Amino acid sequence: MIRIPAGRFRMGATGHYSDEGPVHDRTVPGFEIDVNPVTNADFARFVGATGYVTVAERPVDPALVPGAAAEDLAPGSVVFVGTPGPVNLTLWRQWWDWRAGATWRTPHGPGSGIDDKADHPVVQVSYEDAAAYASWAGAFLPTEAEWEYAARGGLDGATYAWGEELRPRGTLMANTWQGRFPYDNTGADGWFGTSPVGSFPPNGFGLADMIGNVWEWTTTPYASTHVVPSCCSPATVGLPLQPVARPATGVARTLKGGSHLCAPEYCERYRPAARSPESEDSATTHIGFRCVRRSGRR
Numbered sequence: 001m002i003r004i005p006a007g008r009f010r011m012g013a014t015g016h017y018s019d020e021g022p023v024h025d026r027t028v029p030g031f032e033i034d035v036n037p038v039t040n041a042d043f044a045r046f047v048g049a050t051g052y053v054t055v056a057e058r059p060v061d062p063a064l065v066p067g068a069a070a071e072d073l074a075p076g077s078v079v080f081v082g083t084p085g086p087v088n089l090t091l092w093r094q095w096w097d098w099r100a101g102a103t104w105r106t107p108h109g110p111g112s113g114i115d116d117k118a119d120h121p122v123v124q125v126s127y128e129d130a131a132a133y134a135s136w137a138g139a140f141l142p143t144e145a146e147w148e149y150a151a152r153g154g155l156d157g158a159t160y161a162w163g164e165e166l167r168p169r170g171t172l173m174a175n176t177w178q179g180r181f182p183y184d185n186t187g188a189d190g191w192f193g194t195s196p197v198g199s200f201p202p203n204g205f206g207l208a209d210m211i212g213n214v215w216e217w218t219t220t221p222y223a224s225t226h227v228v229p230s231c232c233s234p235a236t237v238g239l240p241l242q243p244v245a246r247p248a249t250g251v252a253r254t255l256k257g258g259s260h261l262c263a264p265e266y267c268e269r270y271r272p273a274a275r276s277p278e279s280e281d282s283a284t285t286h287i288g289f290r291c292v293r294r295s296g297r298r
Contacts, residue, residue: 020226020274031142057103074101077124079097130217140293211272214288253277
């Protein structure tokens with residue numbers, strides 16, 4: 001972990017997505033945060049030590065989805081599949097698929113694996129799964145304010161975690177979608193999907209992958225705008241990535257950082273201020289997490 005000093009910063013942004021405002025001052029006590037997202041190797045150690053079974057590995061309770069077909073109740077999760085060509089970008093179901101057998105060990109379903117991805121961020125983890133890992137590690141998941149403050153790397157008010165230019169001196173600074181979404185991916189420095197943690201330049205605090213690679217869970221309940229002075233008011237929202245077979249809990253947490261699927265024509269959320277809602281029980285191929293520790297608390 002890296003120690004982040006206490007400080008005050010301008011949280012949020014204008015000129016992008018409405019839920020990023022209003023911009024307001026926030027004070028954050030000092031804390032420690034993981035240098036990079038939790039990896040497959042990290043999560044495997046946790047599962048090996050505890051026998052933990054993730055949400056995606058558990059059968060769906062048929063009482064929650066009356067009338068669902070038996071095959072829709074099998075353990076599984078949401079997988080990005082892309083499209084063969086240009087599509088209407090408002091119809092997100094064209095590039096997401098509920099797939100039985102998709103878990104953190106087999107992120108894209110049966111036949112996929114992570115044997116060669118020990119140093120990639122773990123994916124297909126729900127909020128519950130991430131919180132369970134954090135507790136085992138003697139840590140916590142970050143609040144949205146902690147996460148954003150850390151992501152800014154000391155550049156208060158900057159558009160990106162590294163400054164104002166998306167690609168300073170032509171350098172790709174994060175693992176985001178390259179090409180035309182969702183059908184033409186030319187790879188981020190050769191990586192398609194997730195990349196090994198630390199493959200792209202760290203921010204001013206020395207933190208890797210605060211932008212791109214995978215979205216990251218925070219403990220902050222999502223609201224459609226920042227509520228001043230607290231951004232942590234509960235909200236109930238409809239969530240875009242919730243599969244039919246695993247109904248949303250009605251509680252959404254705030255994701256931060258964007259992912260390898262963020263593309264400017266669809267998801268310009270590869271910025272510290274950007275945010276997205278996700279149901280606590282959702283897991284996908286582009287969501288991971290990292291942990292924090294706070295002074296005097298484990």
